[in-house]
Amino acid sequence: MNIPFYKFHGTGNDFIMVDNRNDIFSKNNTNLVHELCHRRFGIGADGLILLENSDNASEDFKMVYYNSDGNQSSMCGNGGRCLVAFAKLLGVINEKATFNAIDGLHEATIDGDIVSLKMQDVLAKGINEDELFLDTGSPHHILFSEQVGDINVKQDGASIRYSEKYESSGGTNVNFVQQKDENTFLVRTYERGVEDETYSCGTGVTAVAIAVNATGKTDSNIVFLETPGGKLRVSFENNNGNYYNIWLTGPTAKVFKGEFEC
Numbered sequence: 001m002n003i004p005f006y007k008f009h010g011t012g013n014d015f016i017m018v019d020n021r022n023d024i025f026s027k028n029n030t031n032l033v034h035e036l037c038h039r040r041f042g043i044g045a046d047g048l049i050l051l052e053n054s055d056n057a058s059e060d061f062k063m064v065y066y067n068s069d070g071n072q073s074s075m076c077g078n079g080g081r082c083l084v085a086f087a088k089l090l091g092v093i094n095e096k097a098t099f100n101a102i103d104g105l106h107e108a109t110i111d112g113d114i115v116s117l118k119m120q121d122v123l124a125k126g127i128n129e130d131e132l133f134l135d136t137g138s139p140h141h142i143l144f145s146e147q148v149g150d151i152n153v154k155q156d157g158a159s160i161r162y163s164e165k166y167e168s169s170g171g172t173n174v175n176f177v178q179q180k181d182e183n184t185f186l187v188r189t190y191e192r193g194v195e196d197e198t199y200s201c202g203t204g205v206t207a208v209a210i211a212v213n214a215t216g217k218t219d220s221n222i223v224f225l226e227t228p229g230g231k232l233r234v235s236f237e238n239n240n241g242n243y244y245n246i247w248l249t250g251p252t253a254k255v256f257k258g259e260f261e262c
């Protein structure tokens with residue numbers, strides 16, 4: 001069977017998109033997803049995303065996300081933004097979307113190639129620089145550095161991702177952060193399930209934006225994040241460590257379309 005797909009990226013975090021509203025994709029085939037995402041033997045991507053019908057009529061669609069290792073995983077912020085652009089291309093939505101993902105309901109807006117995605121509320125009470133972990137739909141460990149350009153993200157990220165501390169909870173993503181100015185931060189991310197540095201991570205920069213505010217590195221409630229793949233913005237409101245109305249904003253791009261056999 002030939003299955004049509006689109007390739008999208010959001011600031012270099014790239015995804016294979018499949019319209020699965022007619023159940024054409026075999027959802028438990030870990031090997032297939034892994035092979036499709038392989039950068040030498042497949043299409044090449046950090047993950048694969050299915051756009052499915054939602055069970056609830058008030059929602060526009062459902063997001064099913066796989067990491068490039070072939071396993072379904074927790075929320076993907078850039079993937080969610082790209083899926084909104086894909087839904088617009090398919091004619092499923094116009095300028096606004098409400099969709100269901102593994103971490104619950106998300107709202108989104110799209111204007112040209114810019115997609116803003118509303119993230120789940122985050123509780124960031126009692127965190128400090130030495131112990132920075134936040135869950136923004138996916139788990140994120142955060143480390144500050146003077147010079148993120150000098151870090152071996154794959155090696156240092158893996159040692160934290162596989163450390164005893166995160167073993168029982170299924171591991172973590174790891175973000176290395178350098179302050180550039182009052183409200184701009186450089187971020188490099190090691191992604192669990194890709195097991196390497198990716199060019200950008202949406203839930204990662206969301207975690208960083210909240211962490212830099214919660215630890216007093218910036219007072220701003222709009223934080224600009226520069227990743228190897230491009231620039232993102234995170235805005236939020238904060239009530240005593242309870243972060244809400246969190247929006248992740250940035251560009252998305254369609255790269256190409258094709259078909260794979262399975």
Ligand SMILES: N[C@@H](CCC[C@H](N)C(=O)O)C(=O)O
Pocket residue numbers: 013067073074075076077078079138139172173191192193194200201202203204
């Ligand atoms: N690229 C993502 C995060 C995807 C999930 C992550 N790899 C995990 O398994 O925790 C993003 O943009 O948020």
